[in-house]
Structure formats: C-alpha cells, structure tokens
Amino acid sequence: MIKVRIAPSPTGYLHVGTARTAIFNWLLARNQKGKFVLRIEDTDIKRSSQEMTQSIIDSLKWMGLNWDEGPILQCDRLENYKKNAEELIKTKLCDFCYCTEEDLKPRKQTALAEKKSWKCDRPCLKLSPDERQKWIARPSAVRFFTESDGKVSFMDKLHGELTKDLHDIEDFILMKSDGTPSYNFACVVDDHEMGITHILRGEDHISNTFKQIIIYKAFGWEPPVFIHVPMILGADRSKLSKRHGAVSVLEYRDKGILPETLVNFLALLGWSPGGDREVLSMEELISEFSLDKLGVTGSIFDYQKLEWMNGEHINRLSDDELLKKIKDCIDVPNTQHFSEYPVSEIDNELSKKREILKKFISENEEYTKKVIALLKPRMKTLLDMESYFFVEPTEYDEKGAGKYLTQEGKQRLELLKTRLSELTEFSVENIEAVIRKIAEELGIGAGLLIHPLRLALTGKTVGPSLFHLVEVLGKERVVQRIEKTMAWIK
RNA sequence: GCCCCUAUCGUCUAGCGGUUAGGACACUACUCUUUCAAGGUAAAAACACGGGUUCAACUCCCGUUGGGGGCGCCA
Numbered sequence: 001m002i003k004v005r006i007a008p009s010p011t012g013y014l015h016v017g018t019a020r021t022a023i024f025n026w027l028l029a030r031n032q033k034g035k036f037v038l039r040i041e042d043t044d045i046k047r048s049s050q051e052m053t054q055s056i057i058d059s060l061k062w063m064g065l066n067w068d069e070g071p072i073l074q075c076d077r078l079e080n081y082k083k084n085a086e087e088l089i090k091t092k093l094c095d096f097c098y099c100t101e102e103d104l105k106p107r108k109q110t111a112l113a114e115k116k117s118w119k120c121d122r123p124c125l126k127l128s129p130d131e132r133q134k135w136i137a138r139p140s141a142v143r144f145f146t147e148s149d150g151k152v153s154f155m156d157k158l159h160g161e162l163t164k165d166l167h168d169i170e171d172f173i174l175m176k177s178d179g180t181p182s183y184n185f186a187c188v189v190d191d192h193e194m195g196i197t198h199i200l201r202g203e204d205h206i207s208n209t210f211k212q213i214i215i216y217k218a219f220g221w222e223p224p225v226f227i228h229v230p231m232i233l234g235a236d237r238s239k240l241s242k243r244h245g246a247v248s249v250l251e252y253r254d255k256g257i258l259p260e261t262l263v264n265f266l267a268l269l270g271w272s273p274g275g276d277r278e279v280l281s282m283e284e285l286i287s288e289f290s291l292d293k294l295g296v297t298g299s300i301f302d303y304q305k306l307e308w309m310n311g312e313h314i315n316r317l318s319d320d321e322l323l324k325k326i327k328d329c330i331d332v333p334n335t336q337h338f339s340e341y342p343v344s345e346i347d348n349e350l351s352k353k354r355e356i357l358k359k360f361i362s363e364n365e366e367y368t369k370k371v372i373a374l375l376k377p378r379m380k381t382l383l384d385m386e387s388y389f390f391v392e393p394t395e396y397d398e399k400g401a402g403k404y405l406t407q408e409g410k411q412r413l414e415l416l417k418t419r420l421s422e423l424t425e426f427s428v429e430n431i432e433a434v435i436r437k438i439a440e441e442l443g444i445g446a447g448l449l450i451h452p453l454r455l456a457l458t459g460k461t462v463g464p465s466l467f468h469l470v471e472v473l474g475k476e477r478v479v480q481r482i483e484k485t486m487a488w489i490k
Numbered sequence: 491g492c493c494c495c496u497a498u499c500g501u502c503u504a505g506c507g508g509u510u511a512g513g514a515c516a517c518u519a520c521u522c523u524u525u526c527a528a529g530g531u532a533a534a535a536a537c538a539c540g541g542g543u544u545c546a547a548c549u550c551c552c553g554u555u556g557g558g559g560g561c562g563c564c565a
Contacts, residue, residue, distance in 0.1 A: 007565090008565090009564080009565045011564080011565075041565060043564090043565080044564055044565065046564095047564075047565090048565095097563085099563090100563090101562095101563075104562095104563090139563095141563050142563095143563090159494095159495070159496095162494075162495085163494095164493070164494070165493085168492070168493050168494090168561090169493090169561095170561075172562090172563095173562085173563045174563095175563085176563040177563055178563075180563090182562090182563070182564090182565090183564070183565045184565095186565095187565090202559090203494090203495060203496090203558090203559070203560095204558095204559055204560065205559095205560090205565095206494060206495065206559080206560075207493075207494065207559080207560045207561070208560085208565090210494090228495080230495080230496080230558085230559095231558070231559070233557095233558075235501090237557060237558070238557095238558075238559095239558075239559075265502095268502070268503080269502070270502095272502085272503055272504070274504065274505090275504065275512095275513080276503095276504075276512075276513045276514075277513095278502085278503090278513080278514055278515090279514095295503080296495080296496065296497095297495095297496055297497065297557095297558090298495095298496075298557085298558060298559090299501085299502060299503085300501060300502075301502095302501050302502065302515070302516085304501085304515060304516060305501075305502065305514080305515045305516080306515095307515095308514085308515055308516085309514095309515085311528090315528090377527075377528050377529090378526080378527045378528060400525095435524095445524085446524060447524050447525085448524095449524090450524040450525075451524070451525070453524095454524080454525070460525090460526090461525065461526080462525050462526035462527080463525070463526065463527090464525095464526080464527080465523090465524080465525090466524060466525080467524090
C-alpha cells in the first residue's frame with residue numbers, strides 16, 4: 001500500500017505551491033487507496049507558530065484534503081532524532097561540530113573568493129581529546145561528512161536517474177545546536193519511520209534529495225520513490241511569491257473562490273488527465289489522477305483562468321448548494337488576519353460587501369435564493385453579488401442618468417410606477433407585457449423605458465435581464481425606488 | 491561562480507516517429523439581446539536554435555541559447 005505525506009512548515013500561511021503538492025499527494029493516495037499523512041515541520045522554533053499550524057490545518061480542511069494520520073508535529077519527536085543521530089555518530093560518518101556561525105563565515109567567504117565551492121574544513125574532527133573537552137560545554141551541532149569521491153544518484157519518477165558528484169555536496173548539518181534536527185535529517189528519519197513510500201514534492205528539493213539519499217545510505221535504509229514536480233511560477237516566470245499577488249490558500253477562500261475550483265485549478269498546473277477535459281469534480285480528479293500524466297515544466301499561475309473556472313464550478317452548483325457556499329464564504333473570519341499583507345482597497349471593499357451580505361442574507365433567505373438564481377450564470381466569485389439587491393442604490397451612473405433620468409424619463413417612470421403597481425401577479429411575463437404595452441402606447445422603443453427603469457432600480461446601466469430583475473426585487477422595492485429616483489430628478 | 495532541472499500559441503496544456511499540431515483561458519469579430527455577462531459561430535495565435543539518428547522528426551540523441559531552481563545550525 002502506498003503512503004504519502006504533505007509536510008508543511010508552519011512559518012506562514014499555506015502557500016498555493018505547497019497546496020498543489022498536497023493536492024497531488026492526496027489525489028495519489030485516494031486514487032491508489034493509500035494513506036495520506038500530515039506532518040508539521042516545526043523544527044525552526046523561531047519562525048514556527050501554533051497559529052500558523054492551525055491556519056494550515058484550516059486551509060487543508062477547507063480544500064477537502066483529509067488526512068489519515070497526523071497532524072504529527074516534529075517537535076514532539078525530538079528525542080527520536082537525537083537517538084538516531086547518536087547511532088549515526090558511532091559510524092563516524094558524522095560528528096559533533098563546535099563551529100559557530102562567526103567561525104564559519106570567514107572560512108566560507110575565503111572559499112567563495114577563491115571560487116571554490118564551500119566545504120567545511122572540519123576543524124572539529126582534528127580536535128585532540130583535551131581540546132574537545134574544552135569545547136564540550138559549548139552547544140554543538142552534528143555535522144555529516146560527505147565523501148569527496150564518487151557520486152550519489154536516485155531514480156526520480158519524472159526525471160529519470162538523477163546524479164550528482166559527492167564532491168559538489170558540502171558537509172551538512174544533521175542536528176542543530178539548539179537540539180532540533182535539520183530539515184534533511186528530520187525528513188529522512190520521519191519518512192523512514194512512518195513508512196512513506198512515495199515522496200512527491202517540488203523540484204526545489206532535488207538538491208536536498210541527494211543529501212537525503214546519503215543519509216538513507218548511512219543508516220542502511222531503503223529510500224522511497226521520489227517524484228519532483230515543477231514549480232508554480234509568477235507572471236514573470238520566477239518562483240511564485242507574495243509580490244506576484246495572493247499566494248495563500250486562505251486569500252482565495254476569502255475572495256470567494258470555491259475550494260473545488262482551487263483544487264481543480266491547482267491540480268491542472270503540471271498535471272492533465274489527457275485530452276480536453278478541464279473542469280473536473282473532486283471525484284473525477286481522484287479517479288483520473290496518475291503519476292505518469294505529470295508534466296515536467298513550470299507553470300504560471302493565471303488568475304483569470306482561475307476565475308473562469310470558478311464561474312464554471314459555481315454554475316454546476318444548485319441554488320441551494322450555492323447559497324450554502326456563499327454563507328460559508330461570508331462567515332469566514334475577515335481578511336484582517338493577513339496582517340503581513342497591506343490591506344488593499346479591494347480587500348476593504350470585499351469586507352464591506354461581506355458585512356452587507358452577512359446581515360441581509362440571514363434575514364432574507366428566500367429572497368436571496370431568488371437573487372442567486374438570477375445571478376448565478378454571471379458570477380465569477382461567491383462575492384459577485386451586486387449590492388443593489390440588498391440596499392438601495394445611493395447614486396446613479398452619471399452617463400446613464402444624463403441620458404435617461406431626464407424630465408421625459410421622469411414621466412415614463414411615473415407611468416411605469418403606476419402600471420407596475422397595478423399588477424396583481426408580479427411575474428416576469430406580466431411585467432414584460434406591461435412594459436411592452438406602455439412602449440406601444442407611447443410609440444417608443446421598449447429600451448426607452450427599460451434603461452431609465454434599470455437606472456432607477458440599480459443605479460447602473462448594466463446588469464441582468466430587466467424583467468427578471470423587477471420580479472426578483474418585488475413590487476414594493478420597485479415602486480419605492482422609482483419614487484426615490486423621481487424625487488432625485490426633481 | 492558551482493551544481494541540478496527544463497523548453498508546443500501571450501497563458502494552461504493535448505501530442506508519446508507519419509496530424510490541416512487539438513482543446514481551454516485571455517484577445518478580436520459576428521450572432522443572440524433591453525444593457526452587461528453567459529451562450530453560439532468564427533478569426534488570430536505555438537513546436538527556441540543548430541547538429542545528428544531515421545525513408546520520415548514537435549516527438550529520439552548531442553550541443554547552443556533562453557528560463558527556472560538549489561548552493562544556511564530555513565524548510
């Protein structure tokens with residue numbers, strides 16, 4: 001049985017790159033009926049936080065990536081790494097290193113100045129027993145000594161056999177002097193002890209993998225299968241980062257992206273089921289997923305396509321499901337938790353809209369459902385709900401008002417108001433019939449009634465079908481808004 | 491600087507020796523229409539370059555160039 005894992009570090013919010021790696025691992029596990037493990041790599045004590053661990057867990061849950069084991073915290077396993085390191089020291093392949101950062105720095109710089117690749121000159125190895133005694137009180141790290149001859153290699157499922165000269169690999173740290181393991185060491189110990197069979201991760205880890213293979217060998221352990229997937233890139237083709245825009249999963253949630261959209265979209269970055277299919281449900285992704293359909297080149301994160309795909313997923317939802325998703329989205333704690341990001345105007349606007357919707361939807365669920373049915377085909381995000389459905393328009397589109405909200409327009413609005421309020425059954429058919437009838441009586445095009453009416457009701461010149469709009473808003477709101485507009489015209 | 495990975499429309503990709511190189515996003519027309527979307531139809535748009543291998547290369551091999559990543563007691 002295969003067993004995979006996602007091993008995020010709680011030093012920040014879940015990055016879409018990490019999320020995509022999680023998705024691949026999860027899909028592989030679910031497709032193969034294997035196990036998916038969540039391991040939190042919190043060994044960088046200074047930069048890790050419990051808050052971030054929680055937000056990563058929230059993100060994974062939101063995306064629907066459930067795990068079978070974990071969350072396992074590496075900091076709970078410190079003794080274990082220590083024990084393994086001690087075992088390895090006996091083999092003489094690694095040993096205590098008493099060098100401090102200040103000791104190392106000048107030596108490293110000299111090597112670099114001579115255009116040599118840096119390699120520790122291992123002074124601690126040459127310590128006499130007396131000298132060693134002197135240093136022993138000093139916090140020590142455990143350093144692995146890489147051979148200078150030979151090669152390391154491993155099979156990567158995507159790239160084939162990858163090889164590197166041992167000469168090009170520097171001596172690296174296994175245990176840091178604060179007692180925590182280094183990434184490479186903890187990773188190997190955990191993956192081995194947890195019985196991980198496939199390591200699928202970003203290709204920025206390829207150079208780490210060589211070191212990890214060395215550790216596997218030192219222990220005499222069998223390495224798992226490696227799959228290094230390409231990176232997600234920003235528009236300028238560099239590694240996707242904050243300066244490219246939103247990189248946190250939670251930001252997409254807060255913007256009104258559906259979890260199934262994000263999973264679908266991310267899965268398609270570097271993977272394809274083959275053929276023309278693009279919009280896939282979680283179930284379809286699981287059944288279609290396979291390692292040999294993974295690509296090898298980096299891909300740019302295209303927000304426009306994500307929005308399009310979100311619209312597709314929204315339209316596949318029933319009105320009831322959509323209402324629930326919108327409620328979920330509104331209930332989410334506000335974007336303020338992104339204290340590390342400057343709150344942009346857009347974020348502020350979204351917050352405001354969220355507040356309006358929150359208050360309104362809970363009080364008018366049936367009405368909201370009608371709004372949703374009308375808006376669904378044009379929604380790109382869950383927050384794409386024009387606020388005029390919920391609050392009266394406070395201003396009118398300048399150009400449109402100049403054209404339609406004239407004295408003549410006022411007379412027409414008056415007529416519309418009277419005739420619409422006379423309707424006993426306020427249905428699309430009746431509304432359309434009345435408006436067309438008035439147009440006929442006045443001998444004008446229906447547009448000359450429709451445009452001012454839309455302006456009066458929404459303040460805008462664009463929007464969904466006017467007759468449907470009138471029906472959804474209901475007689476009371478329609479009459480009231482027409483009156484308000486007539487007063488505005490003076 | 492050293493090492494590693496990589497190369498199909500602007501973007502995501504299909505292709506797995508013989509194709510009019512297909513789809514999607516975006517863009518542009520047209521259509522539908524009360525407007526804006528959506529939908530429909532159409533247009534435009536790519537195999538980085540140079541050598542091989544082969545009857546035949548986008549497909550295989552080698553270089554060049556371009557792009558990305560890594561070189562921490564970060565993960």
